[in-house]
Structures are given as structure tokens and as C-alpha cells.
Amino acid sequence: MTAPPSLHLVRLAVGELAPVTLTVAPGEVHCLSGPSGSGKSRLLRAVADLEAHDGEVWLGDIDQASLPAHAWRARVMLVPAESHWWEDEVGEHLPRAEASDLEALGFTPEVLTWQVARLSSGEKQRLALLRAVSLEPSVLLLDEPTANLDGATTRRVEAWLMARIRERHWPVLWVAHDADQIARVATRHWRIEGRNLREAPAWV
Numbered sequence: 001m002t003a004p005p006s007l008h009l010v011r012l013a014v015g016e017l018a019p020v021t022l023t024v025a026p027g028e029v030h031c032l033s034g035p036s037g038s039g040k041s042r043l044l045r046a047v048a049d050l051e052a053h054d055g056e057v058w059l060g061d062i063d064q065a066s067l068p069a070h071a072w073r074a075r076v077m078l079v080p081a082e083s084h085w086w087e088d089e090v091g092e093h094l095p096r097a098e099a100s101d102l103e104a105l106g107f108t109p110e111v112l113t114w115q116v117a118r119l120s121s122g123e124k125q126r127l128a129l130l131r132a133v134s135l136e137p138s139v140l141l142l143d144e145p146t147a148n149l150d151g152a153t154t155r156r157v158e159a160w161l162m163a164r165i166r167e168r169h170w171p172v173l174w175v176a177h178d179a180d181q182i183a184r185v186a187t188r189h190w191r192i193e194g195r196n197l198r199e200a201p202a203w204v
């Protein structure tokens with residue numbers, strides 16, 4: 001398998017945030033942190049072409065502006081903090097789910113027969129991650145992917161995600177609030193301070 005290309009943000013500007021230029025290489029996890037309302041989710045949404053913005057985003061030599069939004073989003077996959085579900089049954093969203101992945105995320109295959117309406121927020125979050133990963137994107141954008149999970153489940157989901165990221169060499173932007181999580185997963189850590197994104201140590 002060829003490694004996915006790097007993700008490049010070039011003077012990307014959305015909302016109040018000063019323009020952001022950074023490169024996420026294949027297999028790197030860049031964590032974004034910052035106060036509530038500082039613009040982390042909007043930045044991810046701009047990278048996914050879900051929000052109007054200035055500047056450029058490139059996937060290798062593919063310019064975001066050169067692709068229809070749906071084609072870009074199939075490659076540059078956002079997993080929002082609150083996932084969207086449009087079919088009634090879980091299995092309709094996960095036609096290629098592997099029992100080993102379900103087990104690693106704390107489910108038995110029976111979950112595929114469950115109604116989406118009965119899912120807890122933590123169950124939804126884990127299944128939304130599995131859905132995104134099973135669509136084989138080139139980049140993952142994760143908005144607080146473990147926000148609704150207890151400590152033990154967080155570690156389990158992190159381990160599963162990190163194994164997939166290492167296997168697939170995806171560049172990853174990962175919004176996180178928890179310093180311990182950032183220390184565990186980040187290759188680099190960017191923190192929003194005022195209007196600026198500044199590099200911060202990954203271990204604080």
C-alpha cells in the first residue's frame with residue numbers, strides 16, 4: 001500500500017483565528033487544544049471544506065478547491081464531536097464492520113442489529129470512529145474523539161485508533177483537551193492562544 005500524502009494548511013483562515021500554515025506528514029498526529037470557543041472545531045471544519053474560509057488546503061498535490069466538496073470529504077474525513085446518523089440500524093452504516101474492530105471498541109457483533117436511536121453518546125462516538133475508519137480515507141480529522149468516554153474506554157479507543165493510524169499512515173488532526181491524552185498520542189501539539197495557533201510541548 002502506498003502511504004497517503006501529507007496534509008498542508010496554507011494561510012488557512014476561519015473565524016477569529018489568525019491564518020494557519022502547517023503540514024501534517026503521513027502517520028503524524030497533530031493535536032489541537034485551546035479554550036472552549038477558541039475555534040478548534042471551525043478549523044477542522046474548514047479543513048474538511050464544511051465551512052467557508054480563506055487560504056488553501058492541500059492533500060499532497062491535490063488542492064481542496066479543485067475537488068467537489070463531497071469528493072474532498074471522502075478523502076479528508078471529519079469525525080465531529082456529535083456524529084450524524086441517517087439510517088435506523090447501526091449495521092446499515094457499517095456494512096464492512098469486522099468483528100475484531102467491534103470487539104476492540106467494546107462491542108459484540110450484535111451491535112449491528114441495534115437501532116441507532118438507542119445508542120448512548122459514548123457508543124455513538126465509538127461507532128462513528130469505526131464508520132469513518134472503515135471508509136478508508138486519506139486523512140482523519142478527529143474532534144474530541146473520546147469526549148464521552150470513561151478513562152478505561154478512552155485508553156482502549158486510543159489504542160485502537162493509534163494502531164489504525166500506524167497501519168494506514170494517515171495524517172491526523174486531533175482536537176483534545178486532556179493533557180495526558182495529548183502526551184500519549186501527539187507527534188506535535190498546537191495550542192490556540194488568543195487568535196494564534198502556537199506550538200506547545202506535547203507532554204504538558
Ligand SMILES: Nc1ncnc2c1ncn2[C@@H]1O[C@H](COP(=O)(O)OP(=O)(O)OP(=O)(O)O)[C@@H](O)[C@H]1O
Nearest residue numbers: 015016034035036037038039040041042043051081
Ligand atoms: N458558522 C459560524 N459563524 C460564526 N461564528 C461561528 C460559527 N460557528 C461557530 N462560531 C463561533 O466561533 C467560535 C469558535 O467555535 P468552535 O466551535 O470552533 O470552538 P471550539 O474551540 O471547538 O470550542 P469547544 O472546545 O467548546 O468545542 C465560537 O465563538 C462559536 O460560537
